[in-house]
Amino acid sequence: MRPSMVHATALLLVAAAVTAPVGAATAEEQRIGPGHPHEVAAVEGFSNYLTIPADEVRSSTTTRTGIDLSTAAAADGAQLDARYDRLAFRQAFREADSDEERVQAVREVIGAAERRHVALQQRRSEAMGAHSNGTIPTDQFVRTMAHVDASARDLRRTVRAVDDRVASSGLSLPAGLDNRMRTLSEELVVMSGPVGQRLTDASTGTSGISSVYVESSLTGYTMAVIDGNTYHRETYLGSERNTSAPDQFRESDQYVVDAANERGRELYPWVRNETNPFGRGLGGTSIYLFRGDYDGGQLRAYLDGGTTDVFREHQHQRVDDVPVSETLRFENQSVDVEVERTYQTGPMRVNVTDARTGEPVDGTVRINGDPVGHTGSDGELWTVEPRAGVPVTVVTDDGRSVTDRLPP
Numbered sequence: 001m002r003p004s005m006v007h008a009t010a011l012l013l014v015a016a017a018v019t020a021p022v023g024a025a026t027a028e029e030q031r032i033g034p035g036h037p038h039e040v041a042a043v044e045g046f047s048n049y050l051t052i053p054a055d056e057v058r059s060s061t062t063t064r065t066g067i068d069l070s071t072a073a074a075a076d077g078a079q080l081d082a083r084y085d086r087l088a089f090r091q092a093f094r095e096a097d098s099d100e101e102r103v104q105a106v107r108e109v110i111g112a113a114e115r116r117h118v119a120l121q122q123r124r125s126e127a128m129g130a131h132s133n134g135t136i137p138t139d140q141f142v143r144t145m146a147h148v149d150a151s152a153r154d155l156r157r158t159v160r161a162v163d164d165r166v167a168s169s170g171l172s173l174p175a176g177l178d179n180r181m182r183t184l185s186e187e188l189v190v191m192s193g194p195v196g197q198r199l200t201d202a203s204t205g206t207s208g209i210s211s212v213y214v215e216s217s218l219t220g221y222t223m224a225v226i227d228g229n230t231y232h233r234e235t236y237l238g239s240e241r242n243t244s245a246p247d248q249f250r251e252s253d254q255y256v257v258d259a260a261n262e263r264g265r266e267l268y269p270w271v272r273n274e275t276n277p278f279g280r281g282l283g284g285t286s287i288y289l290f291r292g293d294y295d296g297g298q299l300r301a302y303l304d305g306g307t308t309d310v311f312r313e314h315q316h317q318r319v320d321d322v323p324v325s326e327t328l329r330f331e332n333q334s335v336d337v338e339v340e341r342t343y344q345t346g347p348m349r350v351n352v353t354d355a356r357t358g359e360p361v362d363g364t365v366r367i368n369g370d371p372v373g374h375t376g377s378d379g380e381l382w383t384v385e386p387r388a389g390v391p392v393t394v395v396t397d398d399g400r401s402v403t404d405r406l407p408p
Contacts, residue, residue, distance in 0.1 A: 039237060040267045040310060043343050045323050047292075047299050048268050050235040050313035051345065052217050058132035060215040060387055062370045063139050065202040065225075082154035085109060086161045093165060102171055109162055110181050113155055117184060120155075120191060124148050125219075125238070132216040142199055142212055145223065149196025156188035179284045186282035190302055190312050193234030195223040211372040213345060213384035224345055226319065226382045231347040233315040245306030247286040257281055257288065263308055264290030264301060271299055296321030319347040319382050330404040331355055335363075337394050337402055341385055348385035350375065352394050363396040 041051045092105040123144065131141040163181060166173060173181070195212065202209050213224045219238035224231065249259040261279040265272040268290070277292035277299075286305030292298070297317035301310045328339040333355060340349040352361045352375050360379025365372050367383065368390045375381045375394075388408040395401045 039240070041343070043270075043323070043346075045270065047271050047294070047297060047315065047317070049233070049315060049343070049346070050237065050301070050310050052215060052220050052222060052235070052237065054387075056217040056220070057215050057387070058217055059134065059138070060390075061138050062211050062213050062367050062372050062384065062386065063142060064211050064371060065142070065199060065209050079150070079154050082151075082158045085112065085158050089158075089162060090165065093169075099171060102169070103173060103177070106162060106166060106171075106173060106181070107177055110159070110177065110184065113159055114180070114184055116151070116155055117188060117191070120148050120151055124191075124236075128216050128221050128238075129218055131214075131221070132218050138214050141214060141216070141221075142223070143203075145196050145221070146199035146203060149192045150200045152188050152191035153197070156185055156192075159185045159188065182283040183285050186285050186287065189282065190287060193223075193236075193312075194232040194314050194316060195225055195234045198225055198227055198232060199223075210374075211370075211383065213386065215345070215387075222345055224384045226347060226384065229319055229382075231315070231317045231319050231322065231382075231384075233313075233317075233345070235313045237311050240307050240309040240311035241304045242306035243286065243304075247305030248308050249288060249303075249305045250286075260288035260303055260305070261290060263303060264288075267310060268292065268299060268301065317347065319349070322347050328404075328406075330402060332400070332402045335361060335394065335396060335400050335402050337392075337404075339392065339406075341406070344385060344387050346385050348383055350381045350383065350392070350394070352379045352396070361396050363394045363400075366393040366395070367391075369393070 039051050039053055040048050042048050089105060089109040092108075093102055096102040096105055127136070127141055127144040127148075130136040131138065136144075159181060163185070198209055199212060209225045209227050211225070213222075215222050220236055222233065222235040224233040247256075249263070250256050252259040254262070257279055260281070261277070264277060264279055268277070271277055271292040271294060275292045275294040277290060279288055279290045281288050282302075288303045288305065290299075290301040290303060297315065300314040302312040303309065304311045322342045324340045324342060326341045328341065330337050330339075336353045336355045338351040338353075340351075342348060350365050352363045353359060354361050360377060361375065362377060362379070363375050365375065365381050365383060367386050372383045373381045386406065388406050391403055391405045393401065393403040
């Protein structure tokens with residue numbers, strides 16, 4: 001049985017309902033913690049989540065996913081590039097006549113990987129800006145983010161392969177080069193996420209996700225998908241990452257990881273109470289991972305030492321375990337639609353039945369006009385809840401239609 005916090009019924013909701021702006025803030029998005037407001041939104045009885053500030057959201061939409069040759073080809077290209085780099089390094093390392101030449105081989109491959117990392121960061125930044133101002137459509141943004149994700153994963157495989165080869169050879173690297181290699185490896189972890197990986201899988205037909213929810217600001221984005229019975233979400237806020245600022249966790253009067261963990265427990269109090277979260281510093285970076293595995297989900301939050309805030313977050317949640325915040329019902333004379341909401345951009349269940357017989361009805365669900373999936377023979381579809389004020393439409397296979405907007 002799904003947990004429920006609030007159960008409300010809305011009868012005969014109509015398309016003429018007052019439209020709330022896409023970026024409208026809700027009570028659950030009150031900010032947590034002392035000091036300046038940051039962007040972790042509160043969910044009663046469940047894990048909090050990182051979100052783009054409502055007044056910074058420039059674009060919010062859902063787009064279909066599926067087999068895409070251009071995305072698949074880009075992912076294959078990134079994989080081939082990374083494989084070539086690894087093979088070239090192995091040959092140079094094997095043929096080196098001295099430790100100095102072997103160190104130089106490491107320096108060259110790590111330098112090339114660092115430059116590619118910078119290029120990926122730039123590409124991601126440009127894509128966020130272009131999507132948020134409407135220069136590129138959502139499907140192009142999604143393809144770009146899938147490519148960035150796949151490239152970051154392949155690049156990290158190269159760095160790890162270099163590290164393994166160095167370790168097995170017994171070669172001692174200069175401290176600065178060793179630190180660069182480990183720092184780059186950890187930075188690349190933060191470049192990839194659970195949604196980006198599934199988008200790449202969807203492009204090759206190995207994943208069954210039907211749509212992806214996307215919202216963006218000038219310096220951040222959220223992507224979320226339903227894959228089977230699991231909700232996956234990744235959010236990045238560039239405004240919460242400050243690499244030039246002193247690492248405040250290191251400058252605290254606590255052990256550095258303890259200071260970062262205390263901040264994570266403050267931001268995610270339910271996770272703190274329900275599980276035994278732990279954290280670690282990532283290599284030579286000022287990034288700290290706060291991790292919690294709880295019954296029904298997983299949290300990976302990356303805190304920046306310069307701001308002490310979360311700038312990157314990954315969530316995995318079983319849809320049946322996310323608390324229902326509100327149940328809406330709207331209907332016409334022949335179709336009943338029940339919508340179970342959780343939190344904005346969280347999982348949302350849509351159930352369609354025949355008003356006369358109560359039997360499940362096949363139908364296409366559209367959010368803000370964009371098709372997000374089909375209810376199928378059981379009349380049910382899990383999708384991602386948009387921000388308030390967005391219209392939800394169900395069109396049955398036999399042509400019946402009902403529409404309403406999600407209230408604030």
